[in-house]
Amino acid sequence: MNTAVGTAGRAATGTRIDLDGVCRRYRVGQTTVTALDDVDLHVDENAFVVVLGPSGSGKTTLLNLMGALDAPSAGRIRIAGQDITAAGPRELQRFRRRTVSFVFQSFNLFPGLTALENVQFGADVAGRQDAGGLAADTLGQVGLGDRVRHFPHELSGGEQQRVAIARALATGNPVLLADEPTGELDFRTGVQILGLLREQAQAGKTVLVVTHNREISRVADRVVELSSGRVVSDGPPSAGRADVSELRW
Template identity: 50%
Template sequence: MSGDVSPPTAERTAVEERANHDGEAPPLQLIGVTREYDGGGETVRALIDVDLTVEAGEFVAVMGPSGSGKSTMLNTLGLLDTPTSGEVLLDGRDVTTLDDEARTDLRKEYIGFVFQDFFLIPTLTATENVALPTVYDRDRDATARAEDLLDRVGLGDRLDHRPPELSGGQKQRVAIARALINRPEVLLADEPTGNLDTDTGRQVLGEFERICEQGVAVVAVTHDELVTEYADRTVELVDGRLEEQ
């Protein structure tokens, strides 16, 4: 992670020291994270004192019923939400209080995100949608990388198709390929197999395994037991509290 988006403090904090493992901090950590919302005059605690460490190359599945806090946790990990208390660490650096611009830069550089809503541009082809995050970088290899990623998720014959010409499962795989285009160090996925049949789900999860072998940390929140077959570790959120399975 580059220094231009690190917190302004020059000295390492005690939390950063705790995150250091043999000189290398894990790419992703939550330490004592609580997230509270105002639920019409009543405080709703979506996350309660959550501790989670994800090592480089580790695939963690997060299970739990609807309303258990899974999406809130994923959004907190992805710097789309800010905890009420506790700390979010990337590479051992506390990024909890970064301003919006720094958080946006850090997400682009460090994190790939697969949302339940695919957010595809209907007028662009599958290849163009995947390459879209690189458009301002003038990356000459983006198209070739996009085509390779689409081929890996089983869409090599759909490169020029636009979203209206794709099924729900195909759109989901385009979204997954797009999340990988900038070679993130962390991949966060919200129900990545939700619209896929079992065979296609296995193909996508096999791709997650492959990027883990390259050192990428993967966290997937899901109801799908198939994901747990591929994950290195499964945790469960129950009423905002994290439990190891």
């Protein structure tokens, strides 16, 4: 695979992430629900990090806060030296366009656009040159070179997931946040995608993958485990980092 996917025209510069005392609470009727509780997390540049935990542990909330899709109830978040908790709407809009890319669990594809147009949209928003050519190349890298003219409703769930991944890669942004990126994929394609994400970190990006699949955490540089909104463990894989080819699920 080409390690330069999503980096042409922009340096693949890693970006440090710092969360200090971050909390996120929601009101549900008369009840306060704590999704994240006093989280301290520091991620170095050029890292491949897996955030592991069951449903409801706070994984997606953590990703949304890092990507400025949500705001913390308390604490501070800094990415690339920018305090996004203190940023205004225009600054946050620019931050989302130029710094972070998402792979959403629900895909979030535009139903009226083809696979190629969905990926090109992401590249256009990020200000990439030759967005159309880049979109076609990235779709080829995720194994969809023959599906570029198909609309989302003509694609399987796994194919839609790969389009979403291609769109995130095509932005070239230095932080890649992926929420269950292999959840709709068969094992063979899932391994392919994890290998591609691993290569993005090796090429200089900061990559965070959220999953409940403990097997996937074996390929990470670092595994952060959440339970009930708190970090309960943080470190390298217990048996050492495995190659993507060694995974089984």
